[in-house]
Amino acid sequence: MNRPPIDGIKYQKVPVEADNFPLRLRRYRNRADFLMHWHDHAELLFFMKGGASIYSGGEEIETRDGDLVIANSGELHRGDFRDRGVNYYCIQLPPDFFSWIGGGERYLFPHCIRGDAAIAGMFDGIYRAYWGRAEGYKYVTLGRVYELTGYLIGKYRLETVDERIYAARSARLARFNTVIDTINQNCALPLTTRDAAALAHLSEYYFCHLFKERVGLSFVSYLNSARVQKAASLLRNTRMSITEIAAQVGYGDVNYFSRLFKREIGVSPRQYREEKQ
DSSP states (O other): OOOOOOTTOEEOOOOOOTTOOSSEEEEEESOOOEEEEEOSSEEEEEEEEOOEEEEETTEEEEOOTTOEEEEOTTOOEEEEEOSTTOEEEEEEEOTTTGGGGTOOEEEEOOSEEOSOHHHHHHHHHHHHHHHHOOTTHHHHHHHHHHHHHHHHHHHHOOEEEEHHHHHHHHHHHHHHHHHHHHHHHTTTSOOOHHHHHHHTTOOHHHHHHHHHHHHSSOHHHHHHHHHHHHHHHHHHHOOOOHHHHHHHTTOSOHHHHHHHHHHHHSSOHHHHHHHHO
């Protein structure tokens, strides 16, 4: 499977809806492609029609019809559609969603729930209420989202944590994700695992373990992928020579760069440029 571009991995600020509704609700058709990113909101993706490859919190998921994919707060996630006709709902829950009803608990959920007809029905009801815009629709929609949340907590929660533990977890994830932002902004620099670990204030051993767990790739594989994806963008959008592009993304040896590029993309840099022109 070709990975979606990862050179744009970053923290994403989730905007408020135009009507000031506190949740963000969307429906997407014929696409599930989004770059690796993270945010403080929890994200629920329900696939009416599957056919996407979703990476969430260290797990790669090949979606099927009726799947619910969850990215817990602070977890890295990306998506790439495999088939035409991918169709899914997206709900993003803000960090203080659980505290609105006075609870101090926070909940972590599995990254994929399959074949639950009750979840399908609740998503349908949520979107009918929200997009129907009947009088009082915001209250009805929010109530139905809480109904869905209560169902997930009762049947599928992986862990319940208090606010203190949850805040510590969030701070740890944010520190690691900020390091990833920094790495991608400087992908051409001669970064080593020791450099990256120092940015995260972690031992090199623990950083490597955590990186593979969170990103799904080793640090070196990730860095090479980021550089190749940046090179692909330069091949599409500039007239720079392949040698110049290799140097631009951190490779002094153009032959080594070409081998990495072909391994990652499937064709040589020259073939890629010819196909994209």
